[in-house]
Amino acid sequence: MNKLWYLSQINLFEELPLEDLQMIDAMAPMSTIQKGSLIIRPDTESKNLYLLKQGRVRLFKVNEDGKQLTICLLGKGNVFGETETFSTGSGSAYVEAIDNALVCILGKKDFETLITKRPQVALKMVSILTQRIRESEEMLENLAFRDVRFRLLYLLAKLAKSFGQPSANTAGSYTNLDLNLSHQELANMIGATRESVSVTLSQLAKQDVVTTGRKEIAVDLTKAEEILKER
């Protein structure tokens, strides 16, 4: 797996000719990020675009009490940067590496040069950002109208689909989330308290919709989606 292969896996660059990937490769230095460290913090005005080649990251905000709201998790092949959180005044988001990550950093100028040369990259960018906005809006709607049980199932189903590994588990057909998420971290993603997540998870476990262990969760996607459809 060379550097170019990684670049070809970035969703923003799909279907770009090899020569373009080589150009991007030359412009974007690769950098390894330690698990748990911050890649972007709100104060530093990095206008870079980050290409996530390996690992996973978490985008989150912090309120004045220090409480965190996780906006989304991204896996390899995704891009992130200041550009996607252009919340003008109030500080933007933190980005933290969930595991040891490999990123390429593409400067704003270089990115502009690239989209001038290859307008389809700009179109792809629009489509990626549109998709993210759609997902945020869906979660926002859930936050406003749905209870914790629904929000939690919605989140688990979504995470299972993007990060999940089919579980070589016991009887049921569970999908392992494969993120080491605590109840607190789940709560941070759905605007709930840690306690209500704990309670709701054990309820769901009783109904065989999920299985839980310490920082380990698996979902029965079929059951989960049935419940989500119902209400």
Add this chain to the structure above:
DNA sequence: TCATTAATGTGTT
């Protein structure tokens, strides 16, 4: 192995 800390469970307001 023991002590400390982190994660989870539970009852009350």
Add this chain to the structure above:
DNA sequence: AACACATTAATGA
């Protein structure tokens, strides 16, 4: 939902 407290599992000297 927030809080206080109990229980259990992970960590590391």
